[in-house]
Amino acid sequence: MKIVLIGAGKLAMNVGRALLGAGHDIVQVYSRTMESALRVAAVAGGAPTTDISSLSTNADVYIVALKDSVLADIIPLACRGRERKIFLHTAGSVPMDIFKGMALHYGVFYPMQTFSLEREADFSRIPFFIEGNDELTRNAATELASSLSEKVVMLSSEQRKHLHLAAVFASNFVNHCYTIASDILARQGVPFDVMLSLIDETAGKVHDMSPADAQTGPAVRYDENVMRSHGLMLRDNPLFKDIYDRMSLSIHKRSIKKK
Amino acid sequence: MKIVLIGAGKLAMNVGRALLGAGHDIVQVYSRTMESALRVAAVAGGAPTTDISSLSTNADVYIVALKDSVLADIIPLACRGRERKIFLHTAGSVPMDIFKGMALHYGVFYPMQTFSLEREADFSRIPFFIEGNDELTRNAATELASSLSEKVVMLSSEQRKHLHLAAVFASNFVNHCYTIASDILARQGVPFDVMLSLIDETAGKVHDMSPADAQTGPAVRYDENVMRSHGLMLRDNPLFKDIYDRMSLSIHKRSIKKK
Structure with a gap:
């Protein structure tokens, strides 16, 4: 799949590297700073950018891996003009509906693990908890998660x-x-x-x-x-x-x- | 070495089995109940007993592996008539001097690990923290600990x-x-x-x-x-x-x- 990665922290770094390793195509990596966008692009591929409003429209899935406190600010900017794409966030404690009204196809792609920049995570053992507002999204989230991990579980926002x-x-x-x-x-x-x-x-x-x-x-x-x-x-x-x-x-x- | 094991809990069970495996001779296993003395004797060897005052006098080292709260009651009974033997306890938080006035040669033999009856501990990786009131005791504790573990550290009661x-x-x-x-x-x-x-x-x-x-x-x-x-x-x-x-x-x- 063609993926835009929004975020360049510990989770984005590890997920990006694993997605590339599983044969997906990271089109672009967004971060607030060019330094961290470059750092993730160096291991996950894709073009680094710091301009959220001009994200590529040429991807299937947009993965939002930012700290919880900025999601509500960044999601509207990320979705605008890309409403027909699939949006997934990676946060354990944020409901799926944070995307409601911003995009048509949205869900959650939560790998439950403690990540660091220094240690490369072994995704095959990391459970993924996924959710989607429609079948298209659930299928895409399942396909992505299954390409990385043996353990993929559908879970409601409340349970998550x-x-x-x-x-x-x-x-x-x-x-x-x-x-x-x-x-x-x-x-x-x-x-x-x-x-x-x-x-x-x-x-x-x-x-x-x-x-x-x-x-x-x-x-x-x-x-x-x-x-x-x-x-x-x-x-x-x-x-x-x-x-x-x-x-x-x-x-x-x-x-x-x-x- | 010839050893009397005083106690039959999780630690005594695991230490006893490991000492037997390292070629030592467990002469006797004391416990308050015959049931638990028998359970440890079954894996560590030795004769089970529930009579603390008639412990064998035919051993080199007496290892006291009881819960901390009963040490002060049992140690005088264990030492009486065996004052010239070497006594070691296995408690992390009890000073060596709990033996003072009860025995001539005494110290500590503390394997820092969380034990259970069901899981067999791998002692080679467990650090032993030892102490002794004289060279004879320190040598015996070092010899015993080194026969089980690669990591043997001399530590004061205060540090321990x-x-x-x-x-x-x-x-x-x-x-x-x-x-x-x-x-x-x-x-x-x-x-x-x-x-x-x-x-x-x-x-x-x-x-x-x-x-x-x-x-x-x-x-x-x-x-x-x-x-x-x-x-x-x-x-x-x-x-x-x-x-x-x-x-x-x-x-x-x-x-x-x-x-």
Whole structure:
């Protein structure tokens, strides 16, 4: 398919490279700055542009991969004059209807993953959650997603919103727990890499058992001595202490519920 | 070495099996109940017992792998009449000196990992943090740990306490984030396994970059619309909402500090 990529962040970079690899033709890459448009065009192909109002009219699908907060401003400009094309956004938490009245054929193409510029994502394992306002769009989104991934799931905007919230816990908050651990270790002069085996096993366990069954640690045992001692070590950082206390309480409550 | 294993939980089970595999001789396995003593003896060898005061005197090393809250009660009983033997405990957050006055040679043998009865741990990748009150104990702990793992680190009780706190964040709290994600998905009828690719990549990223650099999501972008919408979805669960708000604030504060 002929594709215009609107956006040049971490997600656009990885999706663009994967689409090119799957044999699609990236016609154009839009970004607010020429520098980032060029960076993505260098790996995904296509002509870089910073002029949203003069996007090519010579593509089948327009993929909008921008941060959520600018979608409402950019979408009207991207759609104007291209109303008969297919528009897809890539945001987990934004309803499909953000395109309503702007384009005739619109939907969602959400790859649930945490992307970075430095690491090349392996799309075959990344689940795509798609949606479309008509069959033409759903078929196009399915075809695109299936060309990248083995796991393509049709999901409503409402369900996807909850899925995205779950992903914030399972990825963004998990990563912040790693950051807090890294900060605690840094103060003791211990390198973060001592944690990697534990981190890998914690992720590995939930392939085999439910996370509630996999829970270990002082909070699930409700070992008050250990928790009090941990609280003392966190006294310089009230926010970390708050997170510690609420996580421990939540683990304890959840483990009682399970019994 | 000839070893008596005191305790029959997840850690004792995994350590016992690994020690047997490395050619050591498990003489005896103590537990409060015969059922769990038998379960560990079945994979680690040794005679099961529930009588702490009549432990064998025919071993080199006594490994105390009990939950932290019972250590102070059991250690005096375990040491009495065996004062000249080497005693090691396996707890991350308990000082070595819990043995002081009870035994002559004592220390710590802490494998930092999250264990379960169902999954067999691969000890070669698990870091061991060891300590000893004299050279005899340090040598024995080093020899035992090196027979299981490639990563053996001498660490003070004070440093180990902080390491254990870091591990609570990087493993126990991470797992609870998985549980919350799983609970959110269950209410939408979405199976938890859609999260596994995201979970694996989140763990994988911090092998290549610092967790602070790997952070993504609405909180680091400080996308208030998304965070407000997530807050609404959590309105039935004030504790999850609290965790969400504090994690988001902490991610945001940490990302400003980094800049």
